[in-house]
Amino acid sequence: MKMKKILSTLALTLVLGVALTSCATGGTATTTTAKAGDATTVATTAGPAATTTTGAKPYIAVISKGLQHQFWQVVKKGAEAAAAKYGVDMTFDGPASESEIAAQVTMLDSALAKKPSAICLAALSTDSVTDQLNKALAAKIPVIGFDSGVPNAPAGSIWANASTDNKVAGALAATNMYPAIKDLVKAGTVGKAVRIGVVSQDATSESIKSRTTGFIDKMVELLKADGITAVAVVGHDMWKNGTAEKDAAVILDVSVAATSGAADCATAASTVLNKDVIAVYGSNESAANGILDATEEGAKLGKIVAVGFDAGIRQKTAVRAGYFLGSVTQDPYNIGYKAVELAYQAFKGETVKDVDTGCKFYTKANIDSADIKDLVYD
């Protein structure tokens, strides 16, 4: 009897041990180790966190908003390239989904406990990490924001950002969509309004909010320039502009998914698509995929002018097939690369400042051109 108990305890310890070590061997692959020739001695330039890493290779912890999209995998590639170039140890973590705020906070906590040379962070919610940012500030650990960065962070805690200007990117979608729908919106009148659908994965994350806002603001501006002022923005409290649907000639109908899950994004998309829209915009990969889910991969879009955001194999296929007019792409590789580069420079004590990593509009015509094909990941 007693023997059995001891045995079972041993068994568990063993299983855990084996599991852990096997994970360890599998996992170490993600840690980018530097090649020789990077004899970076801290003595030359007294970096801010130099004391914590004297004698060892600098360690940079990168914490993203997720890993689920191919987007993040390209960011990771960029980060790895920069880590290899500058000879730093780098880890790349991210929560399983973009609703997992608690998981991300825990990741940041454990990164801080490892006393890193610098941290790159794409925060899901700035409010949730304020304490941690203050702690890094006190410990003089440089924090670099990337992708959507860390908006409204405590003063001085974010040393620089490597990110896309999301409002500009959202506006780019509107600018490119407008010529295709110009005649249709001009035909809209009060009482017989035309409707433009906007699908947003959430109304929480700054980057997604900005892309949705950027699109709406630009669209309203373009309409105004053509003399159409009776524009109603409806569907969500965050964006509604006070004009009632019945008083509008053009309606911008915002549909926000209940969660970031694929099914909810598809539901949000089909909600607006069922309202007889002339055009639809999805403000990130999930939202664009939601539109694809609701329309048999775009085949059922018919005459609806669709514009997406980001890339991914499904969206690219829809653009190639002409179902999507086109999509806005960021430069995920550059985001990851610049983030780690800025982190390294900050660690070395160099002055760092924000870097705009850029965005472009791609269509059926230019998707395979040299300046686009590396930005649109599968």
Place this chain on the structure above:
Amino acid sequence: MSVGTNTGNGAAIKGTVPNKGLGIKGKAPKKVNQRLFAFAALVAIYILFCLLGKNFFSFETALNILDASNYIGFMAIGVTFVIISGGIDLSLGTVALCSAMVGGVAWRVWGLPFWVGLILVLVTGVAFGLFNGLLVARLKLPSFIATLGTMMIAMGLSSIVSKVQTITYPARTELPWFKNIFQKWQVPNGTSTIDIPTGAVILLIVLLIAHVILTKTKIGRYTFAIGSNEEAARLSGVNVVFWKTVPYVISSFCAALGGIAYGCTYTTIIPGYGQGLELDAIAACFIGGASTTGGIGSVFGTIIGVFIMSCLKLGLPSMNLQPHYQKLLTGIVVIIAVLIDISQQKKKR
């Protein structure tokens, strides 16, 4: 601790229902072993990470483990009562976050004082508990179905109350007392701070109160009696409808406490969030030796289960591993824990 549980349990049966036919006595002693086993596993995991992890053996990491355990800890303590009573509570994750959402909205949007918001969190929690109790005890719905429904109701309500807007709990700069009391008291020390884990102290107090309720009071005795053999309890004159409701109320109340802890530690409450947290809490109960068929369990065992999970959560990144491995390993621990439980039960018979 564990011995206390079992003697209290045995005494309860003697006092209320005929001992025969309950079949508790034979099962009791081995539970001690499973709890010891869980504790040994926790220590082993901790030592393993101290040896292999980077800076794992530090006060800072210990504080991080307490932070990550806090909200799940409250939820797990609560659901232990339901599991001992022979039921299950799938609603507690969304109930926790929905309750937290109500309190947050009351403060941010309706402009009520924050302490009123906190009371509203607890009131909302208790209301959900009464609703679950009504469905399960009086209307005789299977607890699985009833609490599944409540889970969805809570999820929907939190989106409705918040108008699908994220609500943030007070930051340290806004209302310092909130984080000071419910998470960490930060004592300035030069440029940095010394953190005192006040949230963990509250968890400890709730744990001790829950232990006393479970082992020394009528609530505990009847919870065990109903979980062991509901029919026998009813025949011996226990008001089963009432006493079966109580565990659900305790569970939802603790979930609401967990909601406050979550709001305090992670600040941002996303509408409709919380699904899945209940499974972590329930897993902790089973790691800690609760029986799937009811009648057996202890809050101390449960809290060990919680700490095993948080240790994995914090320890794996210290070894530069993705924290997602935590789920995989927790799954393995749960299965082994229950397998050992079953093999020992078979042997006894």
